[in-house]
Amino acid sequence: DAGVTQSPTHLIKTRGQQVTLRCSPKSGHDTVSWYQQALGQGPQFIFQYYEEEERQRGNFPDRFSGHQFPNYSSELNVNALLLGDSALYLCASSLGGATEAFFGQGTRLTVV
Amino acid sequence: AQSVTQLDSHVSVSEGTPVLLRCNYSSSYSPSLFWYVQHPNTGLQLLLKYTSAATLVKGINGFEAEFKKSETSFHLTKPSAHMSDAAEYFCVVSTSNTGNQFYFGTGTSLTVIP
Numbered sequence: 001d002a003g004v005t006q007s008p009t010h011l012i013k014t015r016g017q018q019v020t021l022r023c024s025p026k027s028g029h030d031t032v033s034w035y036q037q038a039l040g041q042g043p044q045f046i047f048q049y050y051e052e053e054e055r056q057r058g059n060f061p062d063r064f065s066g067h068q069f070p071n072y073s074s075e076l077n078v079n080a081l082l083l084g085d086s087a088l089y090l091c092a093s094s095l096g097g098a099t100e101a102f103f104g105q106g107t108r109l110t111v112v
Numbered sequence: 113a114q115s116v117t118q119l120d121s122h123v124s125v126s127e128g129t130p131v132l133l134r135c136n137y138s139s140s141y142s143p144s145l146f147w148y149v150q151h152p153n154t155g156l157q158l159l160l161k162y163t164s165a166a167t168l169v170k171g172i173n174g175f176e177a178e179f180k181k182s183e184t185s186f187h188l189t190k191p192s193a194h195m196s197d198a199a200e201y202f203c204v205v206s207t208s209n210t211g212n213q214f215y216f217g218t219g220t221s222l223t224v225i226p
Contacts (some may be wrong), residue, residue, distance in 0.1 A: 041200055
């Protein structure tokens with residue numbers, strides 16, 4: 001079992017550009033959540049996808065959007081990048097309403 | 113509303129001595145509580161979880177935590193620290209009414225001195 005996989009592992013973008021991050025959930029999991037972890041902080045919830053729909057959303061602007069595919073994999077898109085978007089982006093997968101979640105290694109995004 | 117307060121941003125212990133990482137939570141509903149560990153350049157690994165069963169929870173690598181509702185605490189302990197325990201530790205709360213959205217504390221950095 002490969003667990004939760006994220007790609008790419010590192011990314012450098014210029015302010016104003018757009019970025020897409022990808023996540024493949026743990027085998028058998030149908031729910032994907034995305035978190036942003038700024039340097040020295042705890043992860044902050046961005047949104048959660050279940051059955052290809054956004055089920056919940058945290059306090060993030062509309063520049064942050066996502067998608068879930070029929071195979072349960074997910075993408076996180078960020079438009080009009082700001083320097084403050086530089087962070088580690090973590091994907092977590094779980095099964096339906098289960099309380100336990102498994103995290104990927106994260107994508108380190110640097111905006112210059 | 114749900115929130116977590118990790119009372120120490122940094123803890124330093126000698127190898128072989130006990131570890132105590134403190135966490136207080138706030139929740140309007142019956143919470144699920146977790147401790148995750150994060151080593152440099154890696155993702156988050158689940159150490160243990162409390163989901164309304166036994167209040168003393170045993171996890172991996174010799175860690176355990178006790179849920180104390182009266183004190184709204186969920187402190188993480190280990191009898192004897194190992195060098196490999198040096199990492200960042202996060203206390204997390206979630207509730208079913210929030211769709212199991214995780215609320216993280218700000219983290220405690222554990223240093224183990226040889």
